[in-house]
Amino acid sequence: MKVTIVGGGLGGLTLARVLHVNGIEAVVYELDGSSTARDQGGTLDMHEESGQRALRAAGLFDQFRAVARDEGEALRLLDGRGVVHLDERPDEPGGRPEVDRGELKRILVESLPAGTVHWGSKVTAVEPSAITLSGGDTVEADLVVGADGAWSKVRPLLSSARPVYSGLSFVETHMSDVDTRHPDLAAFVGPGSMFALDDGKGVLAQRNGDGRIRVYAAVRAEDENWVATDVVDSDPVQTRLRLLEIFDDFPELVRALIADGDGVFVPRPIHALPVGHRWPRVPGVTLLGDAAHLMSPFAGEGANLAMLDGAELALSLASHDDVESALAAYEAAMFPRAEQAARESATNLVECFEPGGAARLAGFMGSGQ
The missing domain is CATH 3.50.50.60 (FAD/NAD(P)-binding domain)
Structure with a gap:
């Protein structure tokens, strides 16, 4: 065969x-x-x-x-005002x-x-x-x-x-060497994932095994090209400022995941x-x-x-x-x-x-x- x-x-x-x-x-x-x-x-x-x-x-x-x-199973879940709704760090592996x-x-x-x-x-x-x-x-x-x-x-x-475009788009970025350079954000995200969700937008962060935190700024948008044309461009400084404006009502620690990142921003419209x-x-x-x-x-x-x-x-x-x-x-x-x-x-x-x-x-x- x-x-x-x-x-x-x-x-x-x-x-x-x-x-x-x-x-x-x-x-x-x-x-x-x-x-x-x-x-x-x-x-x-x-x-x-x-x-x-x-x-x-x-x-x-x-x-x-x-x-x-196994520690990556930890999850912190909060809303756009910073209210923590779930902070789960299992004592035993969850499978x-x-x-x-x-x-x-x-x-x-x-x-x-x-x-x-x-x-x-x-x-x-x-x-x-x-x-x-x-x-x-x-x-x-x-x-x-x-x-x-x-x-x-x-x-x-x-x-x-x-x-088909789902109506939701991500902008992906990341932070390197977080335990040394950003210990406050490393503690905030924890060893697993952190979701901050609000009406029509959110910030999702996940700890990677290489000392990085990968961050996804999620925005509901009708146009699948909107993040690529109106948010992300070749200037990372302007891209960062636009994202911070979108999330201006989120807690400072959540915004810092965008503000203090490595300056690489990738638009990712979600399709299904x-x-x-x-x-x-x-x-x-x-x-x-x-x-x-x-x-x-x-x-x-x-x-x-x-x-x-x-x-x-x-x-x-x-x-x-x-x-x-x-x-x-x-x-x-x-x-x-x-x-x-x-x-x-x-x-x-x-x-x-x-x-x-x-x-x-x-x-x-x-x-x-």
């Missing part, structure tokens, strides 16, 4: 690894020039029933535990330790045979049984898997759906595929992760589900006599679980940024739901 994976993110790499464990080799084609070619993003909480399950199937659970942070996305990717890449990932490979065309690369080479396969994210080139073979996105079975091709079920980050499920998709698809291929039976079984299980998570994510996005969002979220989390 020849498996071609388009996209070398966490989902595609998990698929390649679990296939390898089960004696099936695959090739991953990834546009990035290397696994460290760009910033890999923030920290992830790995769920027992999804991300951790995938890591166990990959035989990499111990390597994950070696770099995971969802944090791990830096870059560390997780490193573990997966290092677990694969040399040459499995073809870095710097731009896929220009896709068919159910083949892909074409930018140099003109065509690669034939028994199965093409789209693990290529939100704007997947593989998805159009299966579905006409495209990501329709809840319940699915497709009829098409021979020789399928999707996983964001390519299949892009959702907002407000359920904490994106990376977890991508990795579970990769593991479950690999196990299905290993346990069925033919590719089509394996794909049918994989998709039958993936569609409903993705729909449930996407629905939760869409609901949470709305409720977090409506009046009383902080109190409502604290009540929800305090109830153990």
Whole structure:
């Protein structure tokens, strides 16, 4: 069986690894020039029933535990006036330790045979049984898997759906060496995450394992290009001032996460595929992760589900006599679980940024739901 994976993110790499464990080799084609070619993003909480399950199937659970942070489960939740609605620092691990996305990717890449990932490979065309690369080479396969994210080139073979702007945009920034340079803010955020939520806006901060705090200034905006055109520009000083004006009614410690940062600001409009996105079975091709079920980050499920998709698809291929039976079984299980998570994510996005969002979220989390 020849498996071609388009996209070398966490989902595609998990698929390649679990296939390898089960004696099936695959090739991953990834546009990035290397696994460290760009910033890999923030920290992830790995769920027992999804991300951790995938890591166990990959035989990499111990390597994950070696770099995971149980203290990262801590959460402080306040509103735009500074009222603390939840300040949770579990005495015992709660089953969802944090791990830096870059560390997780490193573990997966290092677990694969040399040459499995073809870095710097731009896929220009896709068919159910083949892909074409930018140099003109065509690669034939028994199965093409789209693990290529939100704007997947593989998805159009299966579905006409495209990501839709959610009405919420982030501006991402970060603070380095926080324990030395910003000890007050390190203490304020704590070892995990801090959310300050108000009507139509909020500041989300998460502690990373490299001494950084990653900060997301969230603003509800009708125009998905608004943060890129009217807030963020090439002048970090002006960008910072605009953000501080937007959050001028927030507590000073929250504003300081913007004011005292490293001066790098990245606009990130939040998109999602329709809840319940699915497709009829098409021979020789399928999707996983964001390519299949892009959702907002407000359920904490994106990376977890991508990795579970990769593991479950690999196990299905290993346990069925033919590719089509394996794909049918994989998709039958993936569609409903993705729909449930996407629905939760869409609901949470709305409720977090409506009046009383902080109190409502604290009540929800305090109830153990």
